[in-house]
Amino acid sequence: MSRQIGEVVLDLKQVSLSFGGVKALTGISFDVREHEIRAIIGPNGAGKSSMLNVINGVYRPQEGEIILRGQRFTKMNPYKAAQAGISRTFQNIALFKGMNVIDNLMTGRNLKIRSNLIQQAFWWGPARREELEHRAKVEEVIDFLEIQHIRKTPVGRLPYGLQKRVDLGRALAMEPSILLLDEPMAGMNVEEKQDMCRFILDVNDQFGTTIVLIEHDMAVVMDISDRVVVLDYGKKIGDGDPDAVRNNPDVISAYLGASH
Amino acid sequence: MGFFLETLIGGLMAGMLYSLVALGFVLIFKASGVFNFAQGAMVLFAALAMARFAEWIPGWFGLEGSYLGTAAAFVVAGALMFVVAWLIERLVLRHLVNQEGATLLMATLGIAYVLEGVGSSLFGSSIYTIDVGMPKDPVFLFEGTFAGGLLINKEDFIAALIAAVLVGLLTLFFQKTTTGRALRAVADDHQAAQSIGIPLNRIWVIVWCVAGLVALVAGVIWGSKLGVQFSLSTVALRALPVVILGGLTSVPGAIIGGLIIGVGEKLSEVYIGPMVGGGIEIWFAYVLALVFLLFRPQGLFGEKIIDRV
Amino acid sequence: MLYRENGQFKTSYAADQQIFPITQDRWAIIGILVFAFVAVPLLVDEYMFRAILIPFVILSLAALGVNILVGFCGQITLGAGAFMAVGAYAAYNFHIRVEGMPLLVSLLLGGLTAAAVGIVFGIPSLRVRGLYLAVATLAAQFFTDWVFLRVPWFTDNASSGSVSVSNLQVMGWQINNPLNKYLFCLAILTVFALMAKNMTRSAIGRQWMAIRDMDVAAEVIGIRPLFAKLSAFAVSSFFVGTAGALWGFVHLASWEPAAFSVDRSFQLLFMVIIGGLGSIMGSFFGAAFIVVLPIALNQLLPAIGDLVGVEISTAGISHAELIIFGGLIVFFLIKEPHGIARLWSTGKEKLRLWPFPH
Ligand SMILES: Nc1ncnc2c1ncn2[C@@H]1O[C@H](COP(=O)(O)OP(=O)(O)OP(=O)(O)O)[C@@H](O)[C@H]1O
């Protein structure tokens, strides 16, 4: 493998989050190193998605802090996170239903747009040039994900598996340094899962993107991740490389206790 | 002090009527997700029906001068509102299930036009009066406590009383009866309600009937105060700030919101109006509601919801 | 020539990103423009200009603006009439208060003022959504109604806000007859429509649509809701305000606040919903439908009455108009909730595949 796991880029300290009476996360700490694939696993409702939502500022934790490349955030917001190079996909696909695939991916380029509204209104030099540049970049992503044939299809009309892929594409179009994936393979058939696995590994390998991955399929998790965090009822019950986690008695009992 | 209290009480009494109309909105919105812009047209339609039937029925049956005629007119107008509710469900709502909010809103505007058109073709479009024997003379209260006492308009007082009783009844209906509970179930989740065997269409007819009845009462009260004329259909616009203040789905919100808006309007009209040339009560309620929304987007009684992703 | 995309291979992204990538569409647009600017003036009489074409052109412009906000950015507004009023009265003030102000500049400044006011009334959209926002926008409506009726400064002390303008001209070209009025408004509409099309196919348009479709996801990929929403309010109000200025100056010449009442706001919303939310083309369809319908009914009803031998009174006609208008709107919403634009694009889709149905 060409990639080399590096320093800690993302460090979460004592994060607690609750909704009314429901404690979604209690005092969670863990770190993510550069270029690694870090998995978060746990039974349904364990707080995995909430964890990702805290990382990129969609949810505001009541306690705790996020240290991103040495910079301390007690209040992250989604826009700041995006600027800092964090992008993500969603458990329940959150594509822009009224737009086609190209436009969905083009939204991922938004932070890099420099032309202003007036230039755009007249399709004026810089606006037009930029549009072409970004289109070329988006086409690279399209080629990478092998979705050339659906370029111009409105995403609402695509089958589920392809929507998931476009969701990934939109995140990749941002050229993120940290990519958060919330169950990217849920509901897919074996073949689609294999494709998705390949894409994830290729992204990690070719672009050196750090990946935080939530996934229920244990075989996949154990196979592709470098380190695994295990959550249960909002608490961290395990953390380490796949083998260590597999043999952790707490993890085993949590999984046996749950309905999986 | 006496003057301030008078204004305040006047505001509360007007507010009670707003609560009543707002309740019509809330009922329909809760049960069918429809923001009913036709509420105003329904008030106008009901008031027109009432005014004309009160004129015609005594003539047909020789009941001149008796309260029986007025009562009969009220019943007939009420029955007519039921028919209207049934037609709306039949012809419009059932074909628009699961459409977006904006589409439904537009549909109710369409309904409003139709109601206005039908109303004036059937009942004519001049100005009519409704006389249900509301006392018109003012009374003085607390003459011992304040110099000059408090001047209260009896008509307003009775109107507020009727509105309050109706609001109370509706709340009871909503909280305590089986139908009311079914209504709430529908409001919470259409599909789930349907799957446990609650007939959606019937529920819709019921809420629209109730809204029709509310419109009739509001129409009679306002109509007897101001005369039945086209401008009655704008009372709904006056009640809108109430629903955003109180929250679209909250019954207590509609009641308290109505009182707040009523009082706010009256106080602003009396104390701020003269400074800026008057006529401000129409937008003041909106601005009040708006400012409030900026601080509490979920309305008075709504719960704060964090989107799940 | 058949309507085909096949065989028109794009060799560059530039070619694929043209404003109308399909050759036949390009020709159709050129055809329509030639028709509107050259053929219509030769074919049409004054009544047509005054009763149908000028209102159609101006209200299309307003509908475009409303569609940007409602259709593209997903923020429902019931206050569009307010921004027409702001545009009209602001332009009026620039026109009478600034010596030698060119007409076009007054009109555009009217639009810009509306944009500024639009931003202010757009602020609630940052906190509330959907129907709450719709009601909040009514605040704009009732507030401006009142301002122009009661605050004399804005209307040059005219009683009850009724003002008038005369001697309109652009660099010596008199805008005094229906033909010139039509051409003037049409020219402005053309430029604005082009701007709308360009915005909706570039970054700003994608920001609006992203906010409309899924605001949380939009923020996550780096779209600021504040900028996206307020820019939609600003651009929309600019269009609507300019339309309002044209409505006052060119169409009415003298007007009062009632010309921009809440009924106008509803009318504009009808246009974009019936025409098609999120479709530039749809704005034109919707405007045409709403402008023509009452006139058609007005002509048709007495004729039908004659046919069956009943005399319909004027009041009867106006009531029937209300009923049919309302009924048609409901009918339309039930039959085609996505508007005329959807019918149009399904039609085109069929044409593209013709003569093979699959
Ligand atoms: N926006 C929200 N509002 C209220 N409660 C929430 C919200 N988001 C999450 N929760 C609650 O927080 C807890 C954790 O939810 P979360 O979605 O993080 O779980 P998860 O581990 O992702 O589960 P799954 O495997 O089902 O996706 C749950 O009890 C959930 O109901």
Ligand SMILES: [Mg+2]
């Ligand atoms: Mg989850």
